[in-house]
Amino acid sequence: xxxxxxxxxxxxxxxxxxxxxxxxxxxxxxxxxxxxxxxxxxxxxxxxxxxxxxxxxxxxxxxxxxxxxxxxxxxxxxxxxxxxxxxxxxxxxxxxxxxxxxxxxxxxxxxxxxx
Numbered sequence: 238x239x240x241x242x243x244x245x246x247x248x249x250x251x252x253x254x255x256x257x258x259x260x261x262x263x264x265x266x267x268x269x270x271x272x273x274x275x276x277x278x279x280x281x282x283x284x285x286x287x288x289x290x291x292x293x294x295x296x297x298x299x300x301x302x303x304x305x306x307x308x309x310x311x312x313x314x315x316x317x318x319x320x321x322x323x324x325x326x327x328x329x330x331x332x333x334x335x336x337x338x339x340x341x342x343x344x345x346x347x348x349x350x351x352x
Contacts, residue, residue, distance in 0.1 A: 239263040239341040241332045246346030249322055253350070257317040259332030259343060269336040271315045272306065275328035275348075282331065288315060299325070322350045 245257040272287025286306040332343035
């Protein structure tokens, strides 16, 4: 089993920044992927960014150049630095990891971009 704990959501004005963190614990070994998805009201959950244990990072086109995903290997934690936030970034952000083919999700953290 793998447990994911998210933190860092909140309210921010357009153009502002937030940093989300996701700490993983449990049976994490071998090749795995950690990343973020988001779900806005009335919309499907969508991919935001992911980082593999091999070091490959992938971003959705909508966040490229604005969001940066990084990993603290010692703490099994990934950080999503979100800059130049837009109204359209408002959503519940979910951390996800895939370990040996099994998917694990966090409970989500709300990000609201509002003036």
